Amino acid sequence: MDAHPHTAAPAGVLLRQLAPTLAGHLVDLLAAPRGLDRPLTGVVIAEPDDAPRPEHKDRLVLLVGARGTGALRALIAAGRSGATAVALRTGRDDEREALRQAAVECGTALFGVRDQARWEDIGTVARAALDALDLGPDLAGRTRQGDLFSLARTLAALSGGAVSVEDPANRVLAYSRSDDGVDEVRRLSILGHACPENYLKVLREAGVYERLRGGELVVDVPERPDLGTRRRLAVGITAGGRFLGTLWIQESTGPLAPHTGQVLRGAARLAAVALLRPFGGPGSENGLREDLTAGLLSGRSPAAALAGHLGVSVDCGATVVAVEPHDPGHGDDRDTGLRGDRCAEIVALHAAAHRRTAASARLDGRLYVLVPGGTADRGLTAWTADLVTTLRRHLGTPVQAAVTATVPRLADAPAARTEADRILAVIADDPGRQVATYDSVRAAVLLNRILDVLGDHPDIHDPALDELAAHDRRNRSDLCGSLLRYLDAFGDVKTVARRLHIHPNTLRHRIRRAVAVTGIDLDDPQQRLVAQLHLRAARTGREHGRSV
Structure with a gap:
């Protein structure tokens, strides 16, 4: 060869x-x-x-x-x-x-x-x-400019400041849109495509660049009224020991948002990916990491490909976080697409800030974050809650998220994605619930899977309960609904009557009528269980050709 x-x-x-x-x-x-x-x-x-x-x-x-x-x-x-x-x-x-x-x-x-x-x-x-x-001194001409400008816009929105990305020679590669709150150094940097030399001298003498080259340390550069400069936060962009540039946030008309430092570190990690990506490499919308993550979660590509890219063992455990940005019910397709793009950018930035090896991907309208190693602990759940709050605030869109249990191997990530989808299905009817873990909805997830089996096998049913549904259709009654609520409440008549806004005797009459139509024995636990499953499957439309 x-x-x-x-x-x-x-x-x-x-x-x-x-x-x-x-x-x-x-x-x-x-x-x-x-x-x-x-x-x-x-x-x-x-x-x-x-x-x-x-x-x-x-x-x-x-x-x-x-x-x-x-x-x-x-x-x-x-x-x-x-x-x-x-x-x-x-x-x-x-x-x-x-x-x-x-x-x-x-x-x-x-x-x-x-x-x-x-x-x-x-x-x-x-x-x-x-x-x-x-790349060396030609870094500005070889990088993926669109990625960096998009990253700068997202970081500016999350932090409330003015963002710029610079190469090792202090030339401006990308920046966010400026407002009236920017200082003269910011204006001159954008106009001249490089930081002014007099301010560079001040930064060098203060040891700022020496600290930025050391890794992911966020450096706080105080305002200098004598120079007319506002406060800045900065972090170095590094990869494999190589210094690729710097990322800056200038405080604008108001203070920077809380946790800006953490988000800034995540943005630096994404900037490093963009700068390392060869010119003309993977598609303009998704980098190699996103492509490999989507391939693994969808079962199209092996775990080894992503493991090698992230630098983790293929035998490490993994947790999946799924994010569902619901349609707010207004706006055209273009607005929906822009919201989806912005949502993906925010999720990717926060994922990188949470853990260097975390990777995100967009599949079928949902965003997924794969977190190799570690476990689905309270820290990850709290991070997910913060992410959802951020997305709701910046997108104006109802957002929900699911955190799966940790699977033992990276190759099990597709199964974890399926579990995440099941969690989202459970909380979809409760828009006020922002985040759910598998443990918190485990029973509901398992019940839905059982109901799915019943839906796939319409021959598994109780004819007596089919007759009760037919009785409701003929008489425009709701004996099925009343019986299901009664069974769910363990026969607590007063509680069910209050929820249905009817008199307790009215409910008792409905239950006696349901028993008369079906002939079921409510003292038999097996008959009660079969009735609950049958009625719940019919109510959710899982049984073909039946509805309550």
């Missing part, structure tokens, strides 16, 4: 810069005999029988098609060709050690690929990272 070299990255890209990114995607760095400051110019794919090839020099060689000591010959050949690093499946512990020793002897770095990882995903991650590291 011929090698397929990736378009060469610049000689300035070092293995040190790529290693942290690969190590987070089910790949382990097992040896680096010549250190990590070695040039890396691209990625090639090779088979085990490949002889030494000059095109392997300074490349990352993905050695597919063999594992363990069966890959020894190809590893040594790649090392002799001058490969910077080789990635392969190492097999057993003793085989891994033999491969590591061979890598040390031939002077090439060795990445061990775990069984859960897919070669396609490793190649995609490596090439995307090389492209991102290649």
Whole structure:
């Protein structure tokens, strides 16, 4: 098999810069005999029988098609060709050690690929990272501008401030719409596409950029009346140890919203994804993470693809949060589409703020957040409640959400999505209820599943209760409804009569009439249970051809 070299990255890209990114995607760095400051110019794919090839020099060689000591010959050949690093499946512990020793002897770095990882995903991650590291001073021209402007608008709406995204050279990549509350530095930055040099000097002397390059620390930059500047919050945009730029929120006419710092960190994580995405990469509406998440939740793609992208184990547990933005009942299709887009942006931003590995996707009009690892604890439920409150406030739309139980493996995420849909179905008739967990509605979910089975098998029914429904239709009465309420209330006549706004004796008469029509014995617990299920299934329309 011929090698397929990736378009060469610049000689300035070092293995040190790529290693942290690969190590987070089910790949382990097992040896680096010549250190990590070695040039890396691209990625090639090779088979085990490949002889030494000059095109392997300074490349990352993905050695597919063999594992363990069966890959020894190809590893040594790649090392002799001058490969910077080789990635392969190492097999057993003793085989891994033999491969590591061979890598040390031939002077090439060795990445061990775990069984859960897919070669396609490793190649995609490596090439995307090389492209991102290649951006350098040309970052502004290579990034997905639409993603960043959309992110800036969403962050501005959530924080109440004015947002801008800058590259490592302090040039403005994207920004939110400004109002009268912005200061002169903001205006000059937008007009000149770069932060003014005099303010940059102040920030550097205050050590602001030194702190921003350190990771996800939110830096509070106080106002400077002498310079005419308002207060700002800023965070660095980083990925794999690489500094990609900065994200800024300027306080406008009023104070910033609570939790702005947390949301700002989430926005920085999304900005990093946008900046790392190769130009002309996945579709304009969804990035690779969203596509892989949607594929897993819908059962179209394997868990390993998303696990490799997120840098988690395919065997880790996962929890799914489903968000249902209901139609407010006004506006045209375009308004509905815009609300859906904005809802997706807010959900993605909050998911990234909650956990770096959380991923969101839109499927069939609903938004889903997949949270790998961890459990569906009170913290996740509280986060979901905050998210729903934010969505209701910013969208003006009734929103409900469901939090599933934690499934044991990432591959079980489709089942968790189904569970989330069932939870939403339970609370759909209670618009005042914003969030429900599986445990809080478990009985209702299980009951609905039983009723679905009855709906799919119309032959499972009690003819006596069919006759009661026919009696109601002939006489325009509601004996079925009264009997169901009576059974649900364990025979509490006074409570049911009060809910139906009738006299208790009227209810007693209806129950006696229902018993006379059906012949059921209300002292028999089995007959009571069958009657409840039959009447509830009919009321919800689950039984074909029957209604109450």
